[in-house]
Amino acid sequence: MAETTAQQPLAGIKVVEFSTMITASLATMMFAQQGADVIKVEPPGMGDPMRWLGSRKDSISGLFNNCNRAKRSITLDLKSDDGVAAARKLCLEADVVIHNYRTGVMDRLGLGSAALRAERPELIYCAITGFGHQGPLSDRPAYDHVMQAMTGFMSLQGHPESFAYVKTLLCDKLTAYTAAQAITAALFARERMGEGQHIDLSMLASCVAFLWPDGGMHLTLKGDDVIHGVPFADYYQLPLRTTDGAIAYAAMSDDHWEAVFDMIGREDLKAEEKYKGIENRSLRMGELASLVASEPPRMNTTDLVAGLAERDVPAAPCMSLEEIQNHEQFVAMGVFEDQDHPLLGPLKNAGSPVHFAGQKLPPCGPSPALGQHTDDILAEIGMKGA
Numbered sequence: 001m002a003e004t005t006a007q008q009p010l011a012g013i014k015v016v017e018f019s020t021m022i023t024a025s026l027a028t029m030m031f032a033q034q035g036a037d038v039i040k041v042e043p044p045g046m047g048d049p050m051r052w053l054g055s056r057k058d059s060i061s062g063l064f065n066n067c068n069r070a071k072r073s074i075t076l077d078l079k080s081d082d083g084v085a086a087a088r089k090l091c092l093e094a095d096v097v098i099h100n101y102r103t104g105v106m107d108r109l110g111l112g113s114a115a116l117r118a119e120r121p122e123l124i125y126c127a128i129t130g131f132g133h134q135g136p137l138s139d140r141p142a143y144d145h146v147m148q149a150m151t152g153f154m155s156l157q158g159h160p161e162s163f164a165y166v167k168t169l170l171c172d173k174l175t176a177y178t179a180a181q182a183i184t185a186a187l188f189a190r191e192r193m194g195e196g197q198h199i200d201l202s203m204l205a206s207c208v209a210f211l212w213p214d215g216g217m218h219l220t221l222k223g224d225d226v227i228h229g230v231p232f233a234d235y236y237q238l239p240l241r242t243t244d245g246a247i248a249y250a251a252m253s254d255d256h257w258e259a260v261f262d263m264i265g266r267e268d269l270k271a272e273e274k275y276k277g278i279e280n281r282s283l284r285m286g287e288l289a290s291l292v293a294s295e296p297p298r299m300n301t302t303d304l305v306a307g308l309a310e311r312d313v314p315a316a317p318c319m320s321l322e323e324i325q326n327h328e329q330f331v332a333m334g335v336f337e338d339q340d341h342p343l344l345g346p347l348k349n350a351g352s353p354v355h356f357a358g359q360k361l362p363p364c365g366p367s368p369a370l371g372q373h374t375d376d377i378l379a380e381i382g383m384k385g386a
Helices: 023-033 062-068 081-092 113-119 144-150 152-157 170-193 203-215 254-263 268-273 278-283 286-293 301-310 328-333 374-380
Strands: 012-019 037-042 072-074 096-099 124-129 196-200 241-242 245-250 313-319 336-339 346-348
Touching: 012 023, 012 081, 012 203, 023 062, 023 096, 023 124, 023 170, 062 346, 072 081, 072 336, 072 374, 081 113, 096 241, 096 268, 113 124, 113 196, 113 328, 124 170, 124 301, 144 152, 144 170, 170 196, 170 203, 196 203, 241 286, 254 268, 254 301, 278 286, 301 313
Parallel strands: 012 037, 012 096, 037 072, 096 124, 124 196
Antiparallel strands: 241 245, 245 313, 336 346
């Protein structure tokens, strides 16, 4: 068994993953980065459809790599008795089983939580669904952009007059992080109680829980005595244009706003009572942000960010993903890791953001080819090809 260390706290934990796309895959990659042995079960032929989306080499896309590093891949035909038998044996030797299949699929295969945990009570079983197990939509499939529409993200992003996607797989990824936290908590509880447990997790509820603290703050307080400010969407001050691009800033205090007014050449706004004090601004934030953003650019990006920083206003240039890779702050923090993949050649990965005991996690292993470890894994559980 692998040795548990500060940087590899999940060493010795075995995770079996049945999934397509991101929600379960990204969650389990975090476990793999922290030392767990993650076995990804894929159907023969195509494997996880994520392998084929976007830029790729052979059967490994950039997206697949970014959600499946440091795992082992086994191909099993779950439509065959032998495939199901192998999957069942894998699960009964695991600490964690996770899937994102539609409700009832795993039960019909004999791989449901109740059946497995009856034989292995210490098993932690996490089932991720789109819409949960109750209600009229519980049997429907769900993907990220559908969930963005259903849970209010598109309304918030297009506020106040339209609908717009957040152009990243936000709902998938935040569900993955929610699953990772829940499973880690269940592993801790098992250490205390000696038993595993079943975890149900829906994308819908995960998205609302993520969005509500700020997105729903104007809907939280009830009653006729509520003093309503603007929704938090209006606090996202519009980018300030510069002569060579744009910056984002986060002005909160009176001093911050006075600095902004000075930098854009609108010193007259400092005398406006309606913009003084956080209470007044909270009622007019959309108006103020639009007014400031409408000013013609006077300074370049570097000088404007530096000028605001001198007066302690949080600010940063608007940068592309291509630009951030070589930015001095990202380099200093070691945000990216270069990897020489045995199948894909040179890669640039985003490393784990977590530091344990003051140290970055060591670079993790490569993403697997489809079925790359099938024979080894089957041998480990005393079975032949399935």
